[in-house]
Amino acid sequence: MNYQFDFHFLTGSFGALWDGLKVTLELALVSNLIGLVLGFGLCLMTLSRWFFIRWPAQLFIEFFRCTPALLQIVWFFYCVPMLFNVFIDPVAMGFLALGLNLAAFNSEAYRAGVQAVPREHLDASIALGLRSWQRTFYVVLPQALRSALPVLMTNGIGSLQQSALVAIVAVSDLMYVGKSLATEAYRPLETYTLIALIYFALSLPIAQLVQYIERRQEAAATR
Amino acid sequence: MTIDFSVVFPFWHILLKGLGLTIAITLTCAVLGSLAGFVISLLRNVRNPLIRLPISLYVEFFRGTPLLIQLFWVFFCFPVVFGLTLSPYVSVMLALILYMAAITSETFRGALKSIASEQHDACTALGLTPRVKVLFVIFPQALLRATPPLLSNVVSLFKESALISSVGIADLMFIGQNISNSTARPVEFLTAVAVIYFLVAFPLTRLVGVVESRMLRRYAY
Amino acid sequence: MNTPRLVAAQPQSAHTSSTVSGGDFIQLRGVCKSYGEQLVVMDNLTLDMRADDRLVIIGPSGSGKSSLLRVLMGLEGIQGGTISFQGKPYIAGGKGCGKPLDESLRNQIGMVFQHYTLFPHLSVLGNLILAPTKVHGLSKAEATEKARAYLARLGLESKLHAYPSQLSGGQKQRVAIARALMLEPKLMLFDEVTSALDPEMVIEVQNVMMQLAEQKMAMIIVTHDMHFARHIATRVVFCANGKVVEQGPPEQIFTQPKEARTREFLEKVLHLD
Numbered sequence: 001m002n003y004q005f006d007f008h009f010l011t012g013s014f015g016a017l018w019d020g021l022k023v024t025l026e027l028a029l030v031s032n033l034i035g036l037v038l039g040f041g042l043c044l045m046t047l048s049r050w051f052f053i054r055w056p057a058q059l060f061i062e063f064f065r066c067t068p069a070l071l072q073i074v075w076f077f078y079c080v081p082m083l084f085n086v087f088i089d090p091v092a093m094g095f096l097a098l099g100l101n102l103a104a105f106n107s108e109a110y111r112a113g114v115q116a117v118p119r120e121h122l123d124a125s126i127a128l129g130l131r132s133w134q135r136t137f138y139v140v141l142p143q144a145l146r147s148a149l150p151v152l153m154t155n156g157i158g159s160l161q162q163s164a165l166v167a168i169v170a171v172s173d174l175m176y177v178g179k180s181l182a183t184e185a186y187r188p189l190e191t192y193t194l195i196a197l198i199y200f201a202l203s204l205p206i207a208q209l210v211q212y213i214e215r216r217q218e219a220a221a222t223r
Numbered sequence: 224m225t226i227d228f229s230v231v232f233p234f235w236h237i238l239l240k241g242l243g244l245t246i247a248i249t250l251t252c253a254v255l256g257s258l259a260g261f262v263i264s265l266l267r268n269v270r271n272p273l274i275r276l277p278i279s280l281y282v283e284f285f286r287g288t289p290l291l292i293q294l295f296w297v298f299f300c301f302p303v304v305f306g307l308t309l310s311p312y313v314s315v316m317l318a319l320i321l322y323m324a325a326i327t328s329e330t331f332r333g334a335l336k337s338i339a340s341e342q343h344d345a346c347t348a349l350g351l352t353p354r355v356k357v358l359f360v361i362f363p364q365a366l367l368r369a370t371p372p373l374l375s376n377v378v379s380l381f382k383e384s385a386l387i388s389s390v391g392i393a394d395l396m397f398i399g400q401n402i403s404n405s406t407a408r409p410v411e412f413l414t415a416v417a418v419i420y421f422l423v424a425f426p427l428t429r430l431v432g433v434v435e436s437r438m439l440r441r442y443a444y
Numbered sequence: 445m446n447t448p449r450l451v452a453a454q455p456q457s458a459h460t461s462s463t464v465s466g467g468d469f470i471q472l473r474g475v476c477k478s479y480g481e482q483l484v485v486m487d488n489l490t491l492d493m494r495a496d497d498r499l500v501i502i503g504p505s506g507s508g509k510s511s512l513l514r515v516l517m518g519l520e521g522i523q524g525g526t527i528s529f530q531g532k533p534y535i536a537g538g539k540g541c542g543k544p545l546d547e548s549l550r551n552q553i554g555m556v557f558q559h560y561t562l563f564p565h566l567s568v569l570g571n572l573i574l575a576p577t578k579v580h581g582l583s584k585a586e587a588t589e590k591a592r593a594y595l596a597r598l599g600l601e602s603k604l605h606a607y608p609s610q611l612s613g614g615q616k617q618r619v620a621i622a623r624a625l626m627l628e629p630k631l632m633l634f635d636e637v638t639s640a641l642d643p644e645m646v647i648e649v650q651n652v653m654m655q656l657a658e659q660k661m662a663m664i665i666v667t668h669d670m671h672f673a674r675h676i677a678t679r680v681v682f683c684a685n686g687k688v689v690e691q692g693p694p695e696q697i698f699t700q701p702k703e704a705r706t707r708e709f710l711e712k713v714l715h716l717d
Binding site: 062063065066067068069070071072074075078079082083157160161162163164165167168175178179182188189192193195196199200203204207 | 283286287288289290291292293295296300304378383384385388389396399400409410413414416417420421424425428
């Protein structure tokens with residue numbers, strides 16, 4: 001391999017990289033917020049007794065889960081301004097697209113958590129005389145959230161990875177900055193390697209945390 | 224601004240060609256990636272740390288970085304690092320295969336773990352040799368249990384394949400974007416592309432659910 | 445009444461009953477086993493067994509009953525002591541991992557577990573012929589014939605091609621017993637095989653075990669069912685804290701236990717009778 005590694009040019013670009021990283025982190029955090037809250041709401045809707053609430057929610061979820069995230073982002077960026085005659089800041093569009101996508105996946109995670117609560121617990125709480133909302137709040141929810149947690153966190157990491165897609169629509173996140181740098185300086189190897197390592201460094205601690213939580217839950221369950 | 228979906232119809236056969244390429248690439252990478260993933264999941268159980276640790280690192284890395292950067296890296300850096308020029312198609316397929324292998328190795332690992340430890344005890348009690356045990360008891364059950372999540376992984380790959388449009392491969396996404404740009408009608412064309420992806424992914428997702436309940440109930444418990 | 449034979453005839457021993465705690469079929473001497481530092485499950489355990497014995501081991505949970513079976517089957521190792529089987533050294537603690545030294549001896553022991561461990565992806569026939577064909581070199585035809593014969597004696601011939609998911613718990617356990625018997629073991633180990641079954645299925649499994657008992661199969665049984673223990677045992681062994689506290693014929697142990705510990709345990713377990 002005849003290649004002269006040269007990381008020097010990167011030192012001058014730290015400012016740009018840092019700005020890109022900030023945008024990426026913003027995207028990840030806000031989309032996770034939207035995804036967690038909205039996902040929960042969607043889950044409640046899918047579990048509702050009323051067809052007219054359940055059905056649109058289900059459709060929304062299926063659509064976001066069965067189409068590529070890239071397509072969703074591109075659609076948002078090109079179609080929303082056209083359809084609604086509004087101009088939204090690109091980063092905010094990114095929040096929306098990534099947030100809605102994450103909400104769909106998270107709602108499934110919440111739902112699995114709720115369905116994993118053993119039937120016996122519901123029966124026991126009825127036998128104890130708890131009212132409907134008390135059952136949900138004190139018995140179902142805590143357990144559902146506990147089992148859904150690892151999946152929600154994994155989805156969150158997935159959202160961090162997907163935030164890189166906004167680079168395709170020229171939002172100045174870490175990926176976009178990296179791409180520009182690589183093309184300007186003709187040094188894809190150093191740049192892309194560095195970018196990959198940064199994403200990895202961000203995801204790895206959370207992934208390890210998820211594994212730790214899963215191990216602890218497993219151990220508690222087998223007792 | 225008027226929305227008129229009839230503008231899509233003259234282009235339907237071009238869109239279909241794009242879909243064909245997407246499906247072809249998805250299936251190829253799915254099969255090769257799954258095979259590689261299976262081998263990797265076995266290697267992760269090896270005792271020798273010189274084999275186990277690099278493999279684990281590989282899996283964590285490909286799961287912990289965006290597919291987009293993996294794609295770009297293979298596409299732009301591979302020729303530099305290895306001195307080979309790969310055709311664009313081979314490049315993207317290589318990236319997708321490496322990604323798929325990492326994902327499916329986790330799927331197989333989960334399937335192997337889900338086989339009750341009592342099964343191992345039963346094999347010992349019957350005096351089965353390790354070869355017989357792995358070949359006739361563990362492997363078939365692992366394969367059975369891995370099938371539903373594996374199918375899910377393939378559907379995911381189908382969606383993630385849209386990324387190859389970013390390096391100019393003429394898949395469904397690329398063609399859709401292209402046409403929508405040239406006709407300045409993003410709503411109609413991007414929605415049409417979304418519907419096409421949906422019409423493929425949605426039934427497959429439902430199929431996974433059916434496979435899971437029917438097959439597993441009969442042969443896995 | 446001619447009970448169909450499930451096992452080959454065992455050589456008759458000179459002693460007719462096993463009131464004497466001697467025997468050279470199995471000998472455990474000073475066996476020690478612990479999990480980590482705290483949990484000692486076998487504490488200098490010493491026990492003998494004769495070839496025509498049916499030992500039933502009773503005792504509080506965690507007293508090493510299951511561990512004893514698992515050690516004999518080679519699923520777990522011991523840290524100290526020795527075990528001999530049929531007069532030959534079988535397991536030596538401390539050496540290596542405390543597991544069976546001789547594969548051919550180990551293959552003469554069969555075990556049935558509490559949680560049905562039939563292989564779910566194979567049919568009943570598949571389950572029965574797997575070990576005989578793949579490990580012991582029987583031809584598929586021979587093994588199938590043998591499997592058919594065993595199932596017929598258990599009344600399960602119609603289930604030959606069924607899958608475990610289609611069987612009831614009692615049927616699964618009976619198939620598991622047949623699967624172990626296919627290898628013609630000299631000793632059968634039963635680890636709480638009826639504990640996970642619905643009451644109406646317990647009896648069908650216990651009947652099979654009684655059939656084996658009539659054919660003089662050597663067995664070691666761990667069970668919570670004292671009624672059954674009394675019925676099938678030639679000798680009852682009460683273990684607590686990893687030691688043999690008391691042993692003797694069932695009538696003696698259940699009606700006139702000598703040790704206070706034994707009395708205490710039996711009071712708790714039998715008071716509903």
